[in-house]
Amino acid sequence: MKLNEVIELKQQHYFRKLTVILTVVSLMLSLFDISALAAATDTKKQSPIESFVIRGLDDNEQAVPNAKINLKSENGKYDYTLSSDNRGFFKTVVETLTGHTVRGIMPGKYHVSSIAAPTGYQLEKSNELIEIAADQANFYHLYYTDASQGDLVVKTQLQDGTPVSGVVLMAVNQKTNESYTAPASDDKGWTKLTLPTGRYQLKVIFHPDSSEPQWAPTVTVSANQSLTTTVDFGKTKGEMMTTVTDQTTGDPLVGV
Incomplete structure (x- = not known):
């Protein structure tokens, strides 16, 4: 083999090696660019969202101030504690696990639960699901209902005041139609019953056979107060059984 041919073969060999090296480097750079782009995209998607409004309101659309709620993501990855101001806006956001105050909430769907509510209120919907997303308004009202309670004390008695035991009463809320036994x-x-505040109709759902309910009142239960009332009964009318006997023998006379 001539010297020129040997040199040419070596040049071809080096050229092939260089081509392979350049191909590998190019591929690695491409993969790096894709990974970087994916990471950048993922970071963009997972940026905390600061533009949200969550407000607590009562049944009359009035602000419920100084409440505290928990937001737990549906996938279990994020957990926040939110506190509301005097106007009912939940502006203070804390990462529950770290205790750090943060400015935003990671996007996703969250279950809402109450941690602390002002006296006399309770969150209307337990475990309500809301979504925090970059492409929507993120405006939510959380409604609170009246949780004030009062005691209703009832005496079941005959009209002359004699107690009637074993009576079971039901109180039906005239606004919500909820019943309490x-x-x-x-x-x-x-x-005795402890009831949410409101107006109730009392009903007798069980009573002894020897008595019959005459009157059950409608009552108003007020917050932190005890109301005493009565449910009156009358005696049931029984059948009088008589037996006619022979005055001489004392035997009963049939058909008399």
Whole structure:
């Protein structure tokens, strides 16, 4: 083989090696660019969202101030504690696990639960689902209902005041139609219910056979107060059984 041919073969060999090296480098650079782009895109998607408005309101659309709620992401990855100001806006956001105050909430769907509510209020919907996203308004109202309670004390009695025991009463809220069943009245005729504030119709759902309800009142239960009332009964009319006997023998007379 001539010297020129040897040199040419070596040049071809080096050229092939250089081509392979350049191809590998080019491929690595391409992969790096794709990874960098994906990372940048992912970072953009996962940026905390600061543009959200969550506000607590009561049944009359009035602000419920100084409440505290928990937002837990549907995938379990994020957990926040939010506190509302005097106007009901939940502006203070804390990462529950770290305790750090943050400015935004990571995008996603969140279950809302109450941590602390002002006295007399409770969150209307437990575990409500909301979504925080970059492409929407993120405006939510969380409604609170009246959670004030009062006691209703009832005596079940005959019209002359004699106690009637074993009576079971039901209190039906005239606004919500929710019903509450009281324990059976004791030996002295007393029973007690703790109820949300409101107006209730009392109903007798069980009573002894020896008595018949005459009157059950409609009552108003007020917050942190105890109301005492009565449910009156009358005696049931029984059948009088008589037997006519022979005056001499004392035997009963049939058909008389």
